[in-house]
Amino acid sequence: MRAFAFVLLTFLAVLPVTAADPDPDPPNLMHASSWGERGDVSSYLVSEKLDGVRGHWTGERLLTRGGHAVDPPEWFTAGWPSTPMDGELWLGRGRFAAVSGIVRTREPVDAEWREVRFMVFDLPAHEGPFEVRARRIRTLLDGAAVRWLQPVRQFPVANADALDQRLERIVDAGGEGLMLHRRDAHYRAGRSDTLLKYKTSADAEARVVAHTPGRGRYRGMLGALVVERPDGLRFRLGTGFSDAQRADPPPVGSRVTYRYNGFTVNGVPRFARFLRLRPRRRDSPKD
Template sequence: MRRRHLLALLVLGAAGSPWTWATAGANSPLMLANVYHPGVPLADYWVSEKYDGVRGYWDGKQLLTRGGERVNAPAWFTAGWPATPLDGELWAGRGQFTKAVSTVRQQIPIDAAWRGMRFMVFDLPAQGGPFTERIPVLNRLLATMAVPWVQPVAQSRVATHQALQVMLMKTVRLGGEGLMLHRGASLYRAQRNDDLLKVKTHEDAEARVIAHIPGKGKYAGLLGALLVEAPAAEGHPVRRFKLGTGFSDEQRRNPPTLGSWVTYRFRGLNDSGLPRFASFLRVREDMPS
């Protein structure tokens, strides 16, 4: 069974206000992204690839998931890492999300699997100043570390929505998940806001599984649908709805456990705030039950 950790990291931000690593399972202490929409002033943002792995946070002493659980990486993987907190993605390569999750979940690390992992670092949570100024600090820090499997995420600029879509399509064709936009003037704030935006060919979000709905007809004796609960966000209250598509036969025989988190795809929201054409995508193993 997973253990929850109460983490007591307190870092002073640029404005002098405390940045607190909160209790695992509560509001995430990491910076979280909203969804990109046309009309965003792209000149204000840096753009990078969205790496499809497991969110990782190095607190200066140990490696943690987004939910605050310790990652049991081999000692050699984090040897020589700095006391400076690092925010990034534990990544096994394009199209290797399942491999990354399986590797990170192991209570006893498997060296051979970790040899294929990289920690793609995109921010320094404890570093003061705007993101544009944090980028060169991050690059210098990782260059000094000289650890091949710890790499800075490359940042660039894009001028127009059309150019952004061209970059997105190229990234997806090469097997990438999407893009991220990071406002250059933003400080590191442990909340979800428009300082960080994800750009994908479809919308997705997370919800907690609260019930299994039995199947009928060809799915008799199997899972018919998941009843899930999405947390309140962006002016919408907590929402409950069904996910009935997107499952493999194996997932219908052995559905995600109650209390676990899943990612679902959808096409916008209806007037009541519920996702349209929602379908199951995958289990979020990096989020605490």
């Protein structure tokens, strides 16, 4: 018996140890900064900021911005160009949670993917300025003739007043905001000052550290989330929840996205309200 145990331990000792799969390397993408009256609006092409999941087509496969593989049905990417493309996996305005769930599902549901579009807004490998890249996107996708592979519409805006009017119309219609891309800008990976987002409010992430009980019609449900920013500041999110979310709130330890309008004199986000539960760290879907 002792001899058998010795042989068994020796055998186990020489077995290879398989390490957990490391996180993938994210693709080298360009990321937007915030618009802050950065010069002549007419120097930019403007598009709607789509509230979907950012995707990167390498020319062979589809990845999230974090580098994780997206697993659509095979037909979804059939006939796509071999050119690398940046885009947004999108269902429509106000449907981020639904498209995020579809994209993060390992076993794709064919009927769900039939509703998804890949909205292309840039060509990372193209060496020309954005105005040329935008024209190339339209030509490329016209040639592909895939119904769910579409260009994001880019349009000129004459001045700051016209930009604000366009933003107001988009937000009133349920959109998230606008993107401004300098016409003469080349694609450069990393945070860019030539790709800008313009919204009526700002979004940020925080970690849930506690729940407070509801009162009145919310008795027995969530009253507010106590959340903590990366710098340690804690505050409450008491609005923005559906009744279903109050009955089954984001758990302690999860990360949520909240929306706010500026800061108080003490640095606390003003009018902070819950927006969504962040997916677990397989993906970071939003730009």
